Amino acid sequence: xxxxxxxxxxxxxxxxxxxxxxxxxxxxHKMESGQRKDSDGNVIPRSIINRFTCDFNGExxxxxxxxxxxxxxxxxxxxxxxxxAGEFKFTWYDxxxxxxxxxxxxxxx
Amino acid sequence: MKRIVLKGAALAALLxxxxxxxxxxxxxxxxxxxxxxVPAPSHMDAIDEITSGWVYRTKETQALQMDDFDxxxxxxxxxxxxxxxxxxxxxxxxxxxxxxxxxxxxxxxASMPRVNEEGELESMPDVINECRTERMQADAWKWSxxxxxxxxxxxxxxxxxxxxxxxxxxxxxxxxxxxxxxxYTRYGxxxxxxxxxxxxxxxxxxxxxxxSQGQTNGFPNYRLKNAKIxxxxxxxxxxxxxxxxxxxxxxGDEFKALELYVASRGNGLPVESxxxxx
Numbered sequence: 001x002x003x004x005x006x007x008x009x010x011x012x013x014x015x016x017x018x019x020x021x022x023x024x025x026x027x028x029h030k031m032e033s034g035q036r037k038d039s040d041g042n043v044i045p046r047s048i049i050n051r052f053t054c055d056f057n058g059e060x061x062x063x064x065x066x067x068x069x070x071x072x073x074x075x076x077x078x079x080x081x082x083x084x085a086g087e088f089k090f091t092w093y094d095x096x097x098x099x100x101x102x103x104x105x106x107x108x109x
Numbered sequence: 110m111k112r113i114v115l116k117g118a119a120l121a122a123l124l125x126x127x128x129x130x131x132x133x134x135x136x137x138x139x140x141x142x143x144x145x146x147v148p149a150p151s152h153m154d155a156i157d158e159i160t161s162g163w164v165y166r167t168k169e170t171q172a173l174q175m176d177d178f179d180x181x182x183x184x185x186x187x188x189x190x191x192x193x194x195x196x197x198x199x200x201x202x203x204x205x206x207x208x209x210x211x212x213x214x215x216x217x218x219a220s221m222p223r224v225n226e227e228g229e230l231e232s233m234p235d236v237i238n239e240c241r242t243e244r245m246q247a248d249a250w251k252w253s254x255x256x257x258x259x260x261x262x263x264x265x266x267x268x269x270x271x272x273x274x275x276x277x278x279x280x281x282x283x284x285x286x287x288x289x290x291x292x293y294t295r296y297g298x299x300x301x302x303x304x305x306x307x308x309x310x311x312x313x314x315x316x317x318x319x320x321s322q323g324q325t326n327g328f329p330n331y332r333l334k335n336a337k338i339x340x341x342x343x344x345x346x347x348x349x350x351x352x353x354x355x356x357x358x359x360x361g362d363e364f365k366a367l368e369l370y371v372a373s374r375g376n377g378l379p380v381e382s383x384x385x386x387x
Contacts, residue, residue, distance in 0.1 A: 024178055072336060073184060
């Protein structure tokens with residue numbers, strides 16, 4: 001597990017049924033591209049978050065493939081329609097096999 | 110007819126509010142409104158109104174500071190919180206063992222730098238390092254290192270919204286005079302003093318950069334340029350390099366005196382730390 005990784009998510013606590021809400025997500029991660037060299041000239045191995053997904057009550061909302069050009073602390077903001085009360089589940093997949101998860105529930109009304 | 114009435118109303122509203130009222134307001138999380146223009150403290154002759162550096166930034170940069178989730182500086186505040194709870198050193202203590210929470214330090218940033226009991230001018234990193242070396246028996250942190258920046262960001266955040274109020278009289282007076290002297294002295298190959306840009310020419314463009322008054326109420330701040338928290342002394346150093354001068358040492362007497370003087374030029378402005386700048 002890479003050092004200092006912390007997922008953060010902002011989802012409204014409640015929404016009207018059928019309302020489109022804005023979700024903000026951010027994960028602190030160094031996103032080492034694999035293109036850089038250290039002071040001795042050796043390539044610093046790539047270490048990035050390569051995939052991010054969001055699901056609502058088991059249904060996929062967004063599934064992102066992330067490439068090395070994405071900079072440090074990747075931030076995603078997107079919209080989702082909330083048909084019913086439930087739980088948003090967020091998952092980040094690290095190059096080293098680590099998986100970081102976060103979930104937020106949302107109420108109707 | 111209706112259209113004409115509407116147009117008239119819009120024009121009247123425009124005239125009534127004027128240009129200044131259209132200026133964007135700094136409201137954080139939709140709740141905390143921080144004034145960005147306040148009357149200058151009485152010791153300043155050349156400027157009547159002091160302004161936050163926030164007003165000179167672009168809409169996009171301003172927006173980043175208006176929501177704590179969007180503010181990348183908050184990532185470093187979280188890092189600071191972790192450090193606050195981590196035991197280090199031979200005493201086996203963390204900050205949290207003595208200090209219940211970082212909230213204890215509300216107001217500290219607004220009064221820094223200050224003269225301590227020994228009659229020395231101290232800045233926030235001095236206070237943190239004194240705790241680390243004496244009570245935690247740990248190694249001192251580097252002045253502008255990642256740990257120190259994160260910790261000062263955490264502690265400064267506790268004072269957000271409080272007006273800057275550094276003491277410039279009594280024991281602080283000689284340090285303040287020294288800082289003022291540095292502020293108005295020209296340095297480097299470009300032969301520029303702080304005042305040449307930040308007092309005589311603020312709100313002007315210096316090539317592609319919009320000059321601010323050089324206020325420090327938002328420090329430590331997050332800069333988009335280097336994607337990290339920057340300290341006041343780090344910024345002073347950057348400025349001195351820009352004017353092709355040999356910078357003073359970070360944490361040295363000269364920069365601490367300058368920090369006091371520059372902070373006093375912002376007496377009255379609310380603490381914005383960690384602010385977002387470019």
